[in-house]
Amino acid sequence: MRSGGPVCVAGAVVEIAVPSESRRAPGISMAGFRGRAEDPVNLQMVPYPAFTVFLDFGDALLVDDASGEWRRGSVVVGMTSGSVRGRGRDVDLLQVRLSPTVAYGVLGVSAEPDATVVALEDLWGRDTGRIQEQLRAAGSWDDRFAVMGAALARRRETGRRVDPEIAFVWGRIVTSRGRVRVERLAAEVGWSRKRLWSRFRSQVGLTPKRAAMLVRFDHVAHRLAAGHGAARVAAESGFVDQSHLCRDVMAIAGMTPTAVAGAPWLVVDDIAWPGVADAVA
Template identity: 35%
Template structure:
């Protein structure tokens, strides 16, 4: 159990069955209710937030966005993104947050990940009517260990019946991750034995982003991780992550996160969230 800003975070090792598909797994609650706004930047992961307290007031792709994704949202699923989204919360948050690999989410959600790209939808729209029952059970249970037990069983049951990603798509995703996005799509296609066009279609369906955009997001995420470390230098980060130069690095940060590398390095960043106002990073 740790404190993150004005919020408490509790986690535990997740079961072996879930380890290949889960990046992070934690519960959050606020010691004191404080409104906040954050910008969430692309991470190459899908997110599930099970809201046990106050829901988000707004979730939108841009500060001026008035799309349907701006409605009050309770428990939610967020697909992979190729740009930032802004979240407003009124305070009083209590939630469980999961970060999933895109292919793990494909198995768990049992639908094409391309249908969730750049979207935030209600949990029940993905998991069906049983989602409401699960949220009620979790909210009625005050012990975090018991909550995690309930959630583990529900996730394991869905995984048993979920679709298996194509081995070629799984291999393509591994290649991209190992290279931090710094690998040509043509080389990936040659290694998996598919034409480039066929790889793009199948990969996009099961991951949610094209291989090229996935590479950009993974490269950006690696650069972001390096920049938030100690004694990071922009020129060194640009070279290490496969950017042509520092100008290229700057352009990608503007395109994917609407910020600069310097601003991000100076910001408070937790789980892909940059605090814009209020207390600090949320659990989504």
């Protein structure tokens, strides 16, 4: 385990723990968060090109402002999570990010869930309660990472697998930071554009074009959060102009580039998610 030390997030002082290199697996990343705020903290999620699993042992509440749905405990949030916010005072949380090519087997989902936030129990059934008990009994973050890693490995071993062509296309989208044409990807795997569109949508949960937009948005969001100006980011990320970037950011996150640049949700990323590309490959 590696500790990131205390970080201030929207008024809450949070300690962050991440697994050692030996516990990391392709397409899966985990981080532990623990802390307390004097007053309840509201954090707007920023969309990310991975499914996110929250296993909460504090008082966190996830709210989907678009649907009015709210959930406590262990939940899964889809990739297009711009309407979701977390609220709470006592932080004790294990967060897992799953590449959509991994989530296809591990979560048993072949598309974005009908609701942006769903209970993990709805996907894993009674296994969820057993895993939660093991996590509560774990004496350290290392133990929690080991418990969750083993559960994910079991499900990955027995779960479905995406087509090799879909895994290849997703990898190309990620490594190109979303700057690749669907027609070119179809040609590279020897499929028609229509077939790629259909198979990709059924296994990843988004169309290839939407997936590329989301991956490019993630790169843009982290550039903006690092202090780079919107005009420069637009020019260096393949947008026609700054207005084009603003439209895409608003369409995906429901925020302006300025709001994304200051989003508290991104404050912990450099510590909690080292090697962003590894987390979504």
